[in-house]
Amino acid sequence: MALDMVMEPDYMRDPRKHHFSPYMENGGTSIAIAGDDFVMIASDTRLTRGFNILSREQEKVLPLTANTMMASSGCWADVLTLSKVLKDRITMYSHEHNETMPTTAVAQMLSTMLYWRRFFPYYVSNILAGLDEQGKGVVYHYDPVGHMEQLAFSATGASVAQIQPLLDNQAGALNMKDTTPPKITRDLARQLIHDAFISAAERDINTGDGVIVHTITKEGKTEETIKLRRD
Amino acid sequence: MTDTRQLCVMMAGASLSGMFTPNLWSGGPAPGQLYNFPASKTQHDSKTHTMYPSTSGTSVVGLVYDGGVMLAADTLGSYGSLARFRNINRVFKVTNKAVLACSGDIADYQFIREVIEQKVRDDEIHGYTPELNAGALHCWLTRVLYNRRSKFDPLWLESVVAGYKGDKPFLGFVDKIGTAFEAKEVATGFGVHLAIPMIREAREKGNLTKDTARKLLVDCLKVLYYRDCRAHFKYQLADITPEGITIHDDLDLKQDTSWEVANFIRGYD
Numbered sequence: 001m002a003l004d005m006v007m008e009p010d011y012m013r014d015p016r017k018h019h020f021s022p023y024m025e026n027g028g029t030s031i032a033i034a035g036d037d038f039v040m041i042a043s044d045t046r047l048t049r050g051f052n053i054l055s056r057e058q059e060k061v062l063p064l065t066a067n068t069m070m071a072s073s074g075c076w077a078d079v080l081t082l083s084k085v086l087k088d089r090i091t092m093y094s095h096e097h098n099e100t101m102p103t104t105a106v107a108q109m110l111s112t113m114l115y116w117r118r119f120f121p122y123y124v125s126n127i128l129a130g131l132d133e134q135g136k137g138v139v140y141h142y143d144p145v146g147h148m149e150q151l152a153f154s155a156t157g158a159s160v161a162q163i164q165p166l167l168d169n170q171a172g173a174l175n176m177k178d179t180t181p182p183k184i185t186r187d188l189a190r191q192l193i194h195d196a197f198i199s200a201a202e203r204d205i206n207t208g209d210g211v212i213v214h215t216i217t218k219e220g221k222t223e224e225t226i227k228l229r230r231d
Numbered sequence: 232m233t234d235t236r237q238l239c240v241m242m243a244g245a246s247l248s249g250m251f252t253p254n255l256w257s258g259g260p261a262p263g264q265l266y267n268f269p270a271s272k273t274q275h276d277s278k279t280h281t282m283y284p285s286t287s288g289t290s291v292v293g294l295v296y297d298g299g300v301m302l303a304a305d306t307l308g309s310y311g312s313l314a315r316f317r318n319i320n321r322v323f324k325v326t327n328k329a330v331l332a333c334s335g336d337i338a339d340y341q342f343i344r345e346v347i348e349q350k351v352r353d354d355e356i357h358g359y360t361p362e363l364n365a366g367a368l369h370c371w372l373t374r375v376l377y378n379r380r381s382k383f384d385p386l387w388l389e390s391v392v393a394g395y396k397g398d399k400p401f402l403g404f405v406d407k408i409g410t411a412f413e414a415k416e417v418a419t420g421f422g423v424h425l426a427i428p429m430i431r432e433a434r435e436k437g438n439l440t441k442d443t444a445r446k447l448l449v450d451c452l453k454v455l456y457y458r459d460c461r462a463h464f465k466y467q468l469a470d471i472t473p474e475g476i477t478i479h480d481d482l483d484l485k486q487d488t489s490w491e492v493a494n495f496i497r498g499y500d
Binding site for chain 2: 057081084
């Protein structure tokens with residue numbers, strides 16, 4: 001390529017062909033932690049394209065129903081499309097059944113929707129958090145093509161490699177002898193999310209600017225904003 | 232390659248049809264299905280015209296200031312490295328509440344402009360009273376561009392939508408694959424590297440009034456003219472306030488630039 005450029009004058013060369021990729025990595029990191037009567041879901045607010053920061057205040061946790069929220073990151077164009085279609089389907093469900101779609105049903109539907117695009121996937125990492133029919137906090141984790149797993153806590157997105165081991169250790173007490181996992185309280189969950197994002201922002205350029213932490217309980221939703229480094 | 236891609240697109244479009252119930256609107260797609268946008272082929276055969284360079288425009292820069300939104304782009308249509316057309320307008324007043332400016336393939340921009348113009352006329356003659364506002368146009372563009380990228384026939388554009396959404400100023404970005412966001416300052420092309428940091432820095436120093444905003448925008452264009460080989464000194468600037476939209480055509484920043492230092496550069500002759 002470089003040699004061709006030197007050898008031939010530009011009018012002898014073929015017109016330059018641009019490469020087209022339908023996907024783009026836009027960063028973003030999300031965490032969700034479930035408790036007995038609550039669930040917390042958080043994401044950073046940075047949107048990137050390569051070394052550029054496109055936005056410092058792009059919320060990535062999307063409200064779906066009164067007690068369900070989804071955090072998605074990856075290819076932002078796919079996030080926008082997936083979330084639009086998902087919200088439409090939830091609305092259609094509520095019109096058809098005259099009730100809000102339960103978290104468990106939303107969770108299954110998301111998996112199905114992702115798998116339907118198995119051979120041209122939504123390039124998106126998702127976590128779904130909500131309250132189940134008993135009011136207990138639940139977290140679902142997805143891969144881009146619809147594999148689904150229910151977990152007590154999960155991280156996804158750009159900084160998953162930094163955060164998931166921390167959660168495994170602190171919330172799950174995994175990979176250690178003679179330890180029992182702690183009881184997940186709201187204070188503990190909030191502290192873990194806070195520390196995880198601070199650490200991730202130190203090490204990963206795709207995570208930063210701010211975090212919005214959402215808490216879902218029977219009483220409703222609350223949110224808190226935490227600042228992160230902006231460089 | 233072609234087979235895999237066709238399979239991808241077919242699976243994405245066809246396999247969804249009929250599995251779910253109703254369409255979003257009559258003649259429209261079911262959620263998640265691909266919508267047939269005007270002038271796009273129904274069979275998913277990749278077209279090549281957008282894969283080649285043809286006439287293209289460089290950066291667009293926009294910012295929100297106290298009391299409005301401002302947007303600027305130069306008027307050069309480059310053909311590769313040739314400065315082919317020096318008077319191409321690519322800032323477009325859509326309605327009294329929305330302006331669209333694009334960089335990328337000029338042909339694709341002119342195509343989408345015609346579609347939007349027709350859409351605005353249709354809205355009007357069908358008695359759809361609310362004027363297409365910037366938020367709606369931005370949202371619509373994300374769908375059109377995402378739809379085309381999903382057919383592997385993208386519109387090679389990076390667009391900036393400026394205007395009002397209700398009574399709030401709006402400034403948004405969409406690119407050829409449908410990546411979209413809203414921000415206080417938006418740029419495309421080289422503007423992302425050169426103009427955005429200038430605007431963010433200026434904003435940290437204090438409020439942007441109409442005057443400072445315009446000075447800042449012209450400064451950005453000047454830096455782009457100095458450093459971006461595909462930039463030009465002639466430009467258009469759009470100012471959007473609640474009172475309406477003013478587009479200044481045929482502006483010129485040549486008299487503000489100085490190439491004195493060029494005489495001192497050694498080593499390239």
